Amino acid sequence: MKIILIVVATLLLSNIGFAEIRLIEEKTITEKWKQNVATICVDGYKFVTTKTIEGVSIVQFYFLQRGLNRVVKC
Numbered sequence: 849m850k851i852i853l854i855v856v857a858t859l860l861l862s863n864i865g866f867a868e869i870r871l872i873e874e875k876t877i878t879e880k881w882k883q884n885v886a887t888i889c890v891d892g893y894k895f896v897t898t899k900t901i902e903g904v905s906i907v908q909f910y911f912l913q914r915g916l917n918r919v920v921k922c
Contacts, residue, residue, distance in 0.1 A: 867891055889922035
């Protein structure tokens, strides 16, 4: 039984290390509070991340094409 659990856990966690992440652009905004904004590419798709003293947020880029939302590729 332990061997089955080890094999299942290994298969579930083995794909985590293979994501390709690349930094595209990074800026710091200091209006009311310091905020770090970065554009990154994760496995060919574009995301924006923000870091403040309160936490971290990540959002995927989309664009509108013929009335449909499409993801932005790097």
